[in-house]
Amino acid sequence: MPTITLTNLTKCYDGNTEPSVNQVSLTVEDGEFMCLLGPSGCGKTTILRMIAGIEHSTSGEIAVDNLVVDSVHQSCFIPPEQRRIGLVFQNYALWPHMTVERNVDFGLRLQKVPAQERKERCLDVMGKLRILEYADRYPSQLSGGQQQRVALARMLAVNPGVLLLDEPLSNLDATLRLEMRAELRRLHQTFGTTIIFVSHDQWEAMTLANTIAVMNKGQLQQIGTPDEIYAEPSNRFVAEFIGNPKINLIKLKESNDKPINVASHILARQSQAESRLAEVCAIRPEEIILTDNATSHTLPMTIENIMPTGGSWVIELSFGEDRLFHSTQSRPKWREGDQINANLPTPSLHFFDHDGNRLALTDNDKELDNLLLSSALPSHKYANQKHTNQPYAKQA
Numbered sequence: 103m104p105t106i107t108l109t110n111l112t113k114c115y116d117g118n119t120e121p122s123v124n125q126v127s128l129t130v131e132d133g134e135f136m137c138l139l140g141p142s143g144c145g146k147t148t149i150l151r152m153i154a155g156i157e158h159s160t161s162g163e164i165a166v167d168n169l170v171v172d173s174v175h176q177s178c179f180i181p182p183e184q185r186r187i188g189l190v191f192q193n194y195a196l197w198p199h200m201t202v203e204r205n206v207d208f209g210l211r212l213q214k215v216p217a218q219e220r221k222e223r224c225l226d227v228m229g230k231l232r233i234l235e236y237a238d239r240y241p242s243q244l245s246g247g248q249q250q251r252v253a254l255a256r257m258l259a260v261n262p263g264v265l266l267l268d269e270p271l272s273n274l275d276a277t278l279r280l281e282m283r284a285e286l287r288r289l290h291q292t293f294g295t296t297i298i299f300v301s302h303d304q305w306e307a308m309t310l311a312n313t314i315a316v317m318n319k320g321q322l323q324q325i326g327t328p329d330e331i332y333a334e335p336s337n338r339f340v341a342e343f344i345g346n347p348k349i350n351l352i353k354l355k356e357s358n359d360k361p362i363n364v365a366s367h368i369l370a371r372q373s374q375a376e377s378r379l380a381e382v383c384a385i386r387p388e389e390i391i392l393t394d395n396a397t398s399h400t401l402p403m404t405i406e407n408i409m410p411t412g413g414s415w416v417i418e419l420s421f422g423e424d425r426l427f428h429s430t431q432s433r434p435k436w437r438e439g440d441q442i443n444a445n446l447p448t449p450s451l452h453f454f455d456h457d458g459n460r461l462a463l464t465d466n467d468k469e470l471d472n473l474l475l476s477s478a479l480p481s482h483k484y485a486n487q488k489h490t491n492q493p494y495a496k497q498a
């Protein structure tokens with residue numbers, strides 16, 4: 103199966119001032135299940151269309167294996183049908199006047215595959231997608247999920263090297279989406295087909311893809327496994343875009359723009375980041391630890407809201423003027439209005455500079471006591487605090 107490489111791929115539509123895709127470089131390896139993820143209008147579909155060859159790039163390059171298929175610089179544009187890979191867009195429109203089997207057979211007929219082989223391939227793919235029993239039905243006699251399986255079977259029957267799917271599950275209700283997610287995963291494992299799919303739904307991307315490319319405003323923000331993207335977002339946009347409930351953001355600068363102790367203290371220890379200051383600190387809701395007991399590692403907080411979400415709970419915490427959200431799968435033992443103590447473990451903190459770029463912590467930084475965080479927050483918010491954070495405040 104082919105490897106697809108994009109190098110500085112850029113697309114500027116006529117009449118637009120900003121590029122829709124801006125200098126995107128990435129490689130989709132053989133057998134990979136990659137999701138292009140990002141908000142509406144960030145350029146995901148445009149990338150898919152350029153890979154398919156139904157849109158020309160403005161600059162940069164697309165290569166399939168080592169063969170350049172689109173490069174203005176090299177005056178090269180190979181049309182879709184000659185790109186040595188089968189590119190198939192998700193298309194739900196089944197032929198209403200054809201049975202399921204004829205629909206699945208459709209692409210093979212176009213390819214003039216001999217009748218016996220067509221029959222075998224159709225039966226094989228329909229069996230794998232569990233639609234054999236509907237072979238003689240018409241699309242109108244199928245549920246939405248069954249129709250989607252037929253659409254997928256029709257694509258897979260032509261044995262594409264790469265499957266391009268644009269928001270493949272967007273028309274389905276929650277139950278069918280879940281069913282089809284499982285179907286897509288199974289399909290990828292069974293056929294080993296390289297799949298590139300487009301989604302704006304981070305949950306879908308996390309559950310399906312083995313690689314996620316996060317896009318914003320035409321630019322690639324980060325590429326990595328779902329775990330990497332979640333655990334080490336490379337910038338504030340990715341941190342905020344991935345995760346539900348959203349990551350908590352804590353501003354580390356006071357209104358007079360004075361750098362706060364924790365930021366300067368941590369950054370001072372990083373030679374490569376000396377000139378940069380953390381502006382925002384972030385922590386995932388599930389990383390906050392709530393306890394009854396105040397220790398030198400905790401911050402005093404009030405429980406404002408406890409929101410059940412079915413098997414898990416989201417708890418809104420207040421700390422002075424700040425609001426933080428904690429999520430847990432254990433039934434909370436507290437009530438709204440209770441005073442509790444929250445530990446924000448230092449290794450769980452993410453720091454971002456003014457431009458939203460991640461500031462990497464050294465191992466030494468990670469071992470810093472959590473008091474560093476409390477020392478970073480405006481002192482008036484600590485009026486009720488029993489412990490002192492003076493030692494760290496002095497160092498900064």
Ligand SMILES: Nc1ncnc2c1ncn2[C@@H]1O[C@H](COP(=O)(O)OP(=O)(O)OP(=O)(O)O)[C@@H](O)[C@H]1O
Pocket residue numbers: 115116118122140141142143144145146147148149302
């Ligand atoms: N044919 C076109 N002519 C001009 N501008 C276009 C054209 N197609 C897309 N665009 C613009 O390019 C940008 C990226 O569009 P694209 O469809 O690739 O985004 P997307 O991330 O797939 O969005 P969505 O999730 O809403 O489908 C958008 O600002 C869009 O308005």
